[in-house]
Amino acid sequence: MAVINSCSATTNQSSLPLSSSHSFAWPLSTVAAPPQTKVPCHYHPRHPYGIDFPGHIPSGRFSDGKLVPDFLASSLGIKDAVPPFLDPNLSDDELLTGVSFASAGSGFDDLTTSLTNVIPVSKQVEYFKNYIEKLKGIVGEDKAKNITGEALVLISAGTNDLFNFLDLPTRRFEYDSKGYHDFLLQRLDNLVQELYGLGVRKIVIAGLPPLGCLPIQMTFRLEVSPNRKCLNDQNTDSQYYNRRLVKLLPKIQSKLKGSKIVYADIYQPLIDMIKHPQNYGFAETNKGCCGASGSLVASFFL
Numbered sequence: 001m002a003v004i005n006s007c008s009a010t011t012n013q014s015s016l017p018l019s020s021s022h023s024f025a026w027p028l029s030t031v032a033a034p035p036q037t038k039v040p041c042h043y044h045p046r047h048p049y050g051i052d053f054p055g056h057i058p059s060g061r062f063s064d065g066k067l068v069p070d071f072l073a074s075s076l077g078i079k080d081a082v083p084p085f086l087d088p089n090l091s092d093d094e095l096l097t098g099v100s101f102a103s104a105g106s107g108f109d110d111l112t113t114s115l116t117n118v119i120p121v122s123k124q125v126e127y128f129k130n131y132i133e134k135l136k137g138i139v140g141e142d143k144a145k146n147i148t149g150e151a152l153v154l155i156s157a158g159t160n161d162l163f164n165f166l167d168l169p170t171r172r173f174e175y176d177s178k179g180y181h182d183f184l185l186q187r188l189d190n191l192v193q194e195l196y197g198l199g200v201r202k203i204v205i206a207g208l209p210p211l212g213c214l215p216i217q218m219t220f221r222l223e224v225s226p227n228r229k230c231l232n233d234q235n236t237d238s239q240y241y242n243r244r245l246v247k248l249l250p251k252i253q254s255k256l257k258g259s260k261i262v263y264a265d266i267y268q269p270l271i272d273m274i275k276h277p278q279n280y281g282f283a284e285t286n287k288g289c290c291g292a293s294g295s296l297v298a299s300f301f302l
Helices: 034-038 068-075 093-096 110-116 123-137 141-150 159-167 176-195 216-222 232-255 268-276
Strands: 002-007 022-027 152-156 202-206 260-264
Touching: 002 068, 068 152, 093 123, 110 159, 123 141, 123 176, 141 202, 152 176, 159 176, 159 216, 159 232, 176 232, 232 260, 232 268
Parallel strands: 022 152, 152 202, 202 260
Antiparallel strands: 002 022, 002 152
16 A cells, blocks of 8 residues: 655646545555565565666566555655655655555455565555554644645455466465455455555545566466467456456445545556557566576466
């Protein structure tokens, strides 16, 4: 989860569905700044990425450059990058303008985090509670409540859960695909209600990407030929989950007075980029850091 706070920032991004000066991110690698470089887990970034990051320095992110919360904070005119809450050197200003609680490899399912020894969502929420207490110490209880209520919270999860469901047999002994979707969506519902109880009102929830086009999934399926293609069954699974998520979010919002919950579609932009890479300046879209040419460059258990 990432939290972005913009009460004191100026922005003319009137097209955004939610405006804020504070942002928080939960709970996985696509939104995770580097807190888990300080946590003993299986999901450390092992390479000095950062060539496209401001200052061209390694940031600990699973990216050469910025992540989604960073771009969001930049577009709102708040700051260039959203730091991790676990950074021991965070300034008061950084705390006031937004931090990330996300942990790469995490998910809604506690089994996902137990397999990889990363920070579970429940612990991320505890960190958020600690964050609120720190805010109160900086600006007082009333201002802290206002910051939390005006903050934009970004939640991106489910991908790692589906990885484990598709690639490992454990949960498939308990659920079929629909049943596991039910389980994840209920965990999401519980998370949103818990955050609402802590004062959060503005939430963006990302759907799943086209799982079957991720290089690591194609490699696991032994799709190692030069002309390997996306796995249609896994992409169908992603789309089915996303459709159900879209229908669920208005129901959650209707139960939580004063809340604004927005769905972020990441499937369509990514699938278009994969199918038409030349339109985005890319030449290769079926190989990557997480599986290429038949051998894993990165895996679940590095």
